[in-house]
Amino acid sequence: xxxxxxxxxxxxxxxxQSMTLLCAQDMNHEYMYxxxxxxxxxxxxxxxxxxxxxxxxxxxxxxxxxxxLKKQNFLLGxxxxxxxxxxxxxxxxxxxxxxxxxxxxYFGPGTRLTVx
Amino acid sequence: GESVGLHLPTLSVQEGDNSIxxxxxxxxxxxxxxxxxxxxxxxxxxxxxIRSNMDKRQGQRVTVLLNKTVKHLSLQxxxxxxxxxAVYFCAENTRARDVANAGGTSYGKLTFxxxxxxxxxx
Numbered sequence: 001x002x003x004x005x006x007x008x009x010x011x012x013x014x015x016x017q018s019m020t021l022l023c024a025q026d027m028n029h030e031y032m033y034x035x036x037x038x039x040x041x042x043x044x045x046x047x048x049x050x051x052x053x054x055x056x057x058x059x060x061x062x063x064x065x066x067x068x069l070k071k072q073n074f075l076l077g078x079x080x081x082x083x084x085x086x087x088x089x090x091x092x093x094x095x096x097x098x099x100x101x102x103x104x105x106y107f108g109p110g111t112r113l114t115v116x
Numbered sequence: 117g118e119s120v121g122l123h124l125p126t127l128s129v130q131e132g133d134n135s136i137x138x139x140x141x142x143x144x145x146x147x148x149x150x151x152x153x154x155x156x157x158x159x160x161x162x163x164x165x166i167r168s169n170m171d172k173r174q175g176q177r178v179t180v181l182l183n184k185t186v187k188h189l190s191l192q193x194x195x196x197x198x199x200x201x202a203v204y205f206c207a208e209n210t211r212a213r214d215v216a217n218a219g220g221t222s223y224g225k226l227t228f229x230x231x232x233x234x235x236x237x238x
Binding site for chain 2: 004033040041042043045090092104105106107108109110
């Protein structure tokens, strides 16, 4: 199993440009999450999904959109990038806690995004 | 610009020593706790977890202790090795019902601490 994978690994954007980050998991997890990690701030939840076709806002959703068209994929979009969105982005996935499994979140390797 | 005023706690140990990393959590309703290890340039990696109905759990070379009275969590690493050098995060998991955004669906809301930098000297 590859676990959780993310593409791309690095990206540099100019202010106002758009892009999509792709997350894929092969563990048949119901839940998927997008976080951003900034120095001294820990990880903060942007959006999450509790199943295919569903998305919900997390702690810092402004400026981002997400889609979960397939169970194994969770996409994070930036429509008009801003320098404040310079960060490292992590995707994670977990089982549904109602399934009886632990809902430990498993993380991808991250995408380092710089917005100039 | 981003704040650089917050410095992560650091712990430096010699190879072979035992390490203890501490964490205070905030929510008394949290029912599940996880320790993650994050190496430079990588995503957080699961180390060990513990549920709120336990006060101790052991893994391979690692032990997690939970004190719910004072809302404190610790990670003990036995015979620390240079490969253990990383940032260690505790995370508390709270059952959250997201009524506004997810139709009342429950999910595990994970809140991370800021992390502790562990450096192991050969």
